[in-house]
Amino acid sequence: MSSAQESTGRNPGAAGHRAEPDTGAGAVAGAVARARAESRVGEFAGRLLELSRSLHADPEVSFDEHRAAGRLAALMEGAGFDVTRGAYGLETALSASYGSGDLTVAVCAEYDALPGIGHACGHNVICAAGAGAAIGLAAAADELGFRVLLLGTPAEEEGGGKVLMLERGAFDDVTVAMMAHPGKHDDTDPRSSTTAVSRFEVTFTGRAAHAGLSPHLGVNAADATVVAQVAVGQLRQQIQDGRRVAGFVRHGGERSNIVPERAVLEFEVRTPTGEELAELKERVLDCFRGAAVATGCEVSFRPTQPDYLDLRNDAWLMGAYEDGLRAVGREIPARPAEPRRLGASTDMGNVTQALPAIHPGIGILGAQGSPHTREFADWTGTAAADDAVLAAARAMAHAGVALAADPERRAHYRALRSG
Template identity: 35%
Template sequence: MQIYDNLKKNVNKNVDYYMSLVKSMYDNPEVGNEEFETMELLCNALCNLGFEVKKEFIVPTGFIGEYSSPKTGPTIAFLCEYDALPEIGHGCGHNLIAGIGIASGTALKSVIDDIGGTVLIVGTPAEENFGGKVSMAEAGVFDKVDVALMLHPSTHNSLGGKTQALNPIKFEFFGKNAHGCTPQEGKSALDAAVLSYININLLRQFTKENTHIHGIFKNGGSAANVIPAYASLEYYFRGETMDYVQELSKKAMKCVEGACLATETSFKSLIYECPYEDMLINYELTKLLKKKYEELGLKDIEDVDETPTGSTDMGSVSYKCPSLHGYIKIADSSVNGHSKEMAQATISSQGKAALINGAYALSSIAVDLICNDSLLKKVKDEFKKSTEK
């Protein structure tokens, strides 16, 4: 059909411009919540491409670009990530995610006046640990979105996978200083932290499958001959659902309470980063992605990974509207994620091919959904069933 040819033409016409954005982000990486220059770069690009743009949207480095057809129709959101990693830069490929998101949305914009609907390109910063999507989901950004779409660079082509819910908790312990020669006059916050660490480790035997507990000592004293009055631990509690992760967190809290009771110390806890929901898979959307990948001639397409691994703030979006979080290959399997080699791959010929193929795949999925009411209904019915308690 002509409309799909027009999508491809639009992507190919602008691909060098999109890759210049990807390269600029690669050369000037900014970590989460500090992506101010990147926000300006991408917002200027969206203005040039004909979108109505809002900067500092919901969060300081967030943005949204919008274009509405005169004809009514569904609202399709394409999500951009663009935070980098300390020292490594764009080792998770977020610069290419942004490029694919902008290219996808612009391709859909080029045909949407004929088919009806609204295009949103949403800049969601700080995916690595501060969850821009979580803040946006809580603010209602996705409440009236019909479908949210994004692709993540990888070493394989995949329809996506389940992820783990994550709850990040910091425990701070408070005791009393004393000289090491008169320890009976002190109360060791470090001892409370050590006992808490041991107690929480003992929980591992009693957790469900696909559960992870990651913990470190953040503070433990400053001199060997001084009983520490302050110590702290930082933990990630991960599991298949947020309900279970909260249950696990409560058990950990009891471990800490017991340790403080034994050492006559006190503690307080706080959420030190952003909690992430698990990713709710929409299988109707993954079927569409597989179809598009096959049409493009992409090989070795992996089905949905049913074993939850890792965490992403896209999980919060997936509980607000039907969502797709697929993967597209830009490097060989020998390349590690979160590496300088993966960052380099985003600006390689494989990265450029992934942008072209990914943008066409997402924009053509959007056209399918807009032009086929029954298909969109299937997607939304699955979402409704999945989110019913």
């Protein structure tokens, strides 16, 4: 870890690093700016909840979120932002900016859904909360002299929209970034993290033959998938806790009377950190290579998305977000003795490793089920989800204003990004 990361508290173990109260002129300016941000979120509350509900009722999967991106763009244009649709070479990405200055606070808005089960990860909540935070921050931007940037980031569930946008310069001028993800409870522990993940496609190529007349002339690609999955299953006994291997057969043949000449699988490998991905992935690929040798097939591999890295939250920003949640009346659960590492993965992890950023949890209080289930999908369209939208919007706006109004902290983050 670099000294820059240590100095900002981006070390996931820096749980005690909190925003220090400012009692000088910055506090007065910050209080006034926070009031304006809070008021602006309230003015747009109806439109924010309409956005969340409309996305929930009309889910679109990764890189196909045309209507969702259009709704978000229209809302931001109506709020006075300069909007670019189809940003960074991605049809369903957008950028919306307001204000200017030596500080840029970015808010990420996700809006892709899951195939078959809709907004079971609550990206409708993420999108509306992000829009609300940006709109609230815009109310304070002119007075405090900073720029607000809302980034509509497609394809988080599959495709790595933020990784592509990061590579294409979307975050180059960003000082700090934030977003809030729904779950069953609020999570403001900066030690909380996710796993890194690598996803890839495996293709076995054999030779077709008549399964009844001349099977001995064929090379069975479907057999290779069986051998490979058995090998991966045996490998699971030898990998450490917290590492995961999962996959499925997407294509395994055409008809029972044809020896399958082609089979395709999709697999993923997860590890606690990005640094560990390569070693475990290579062991898994060896299982497929061995299956190819055993069955006489050829095997090839293709990544299906960029690798996602583990989250590394900025502790000071997380503390400011937590203060914002408390300010709107949310009761923050006690932090566990050991940090939480979710089995899930997100492309926001890549952003947090490139610049100071946070990815806290916002609770849909009372929700049943867990993310990526039909039960949780139902909850992301409820009044409890509406409450989460507005609470997260206000808390993120609070955090952004706290930074902009604190000259020392502001200079510190600017120095990190300029270095």
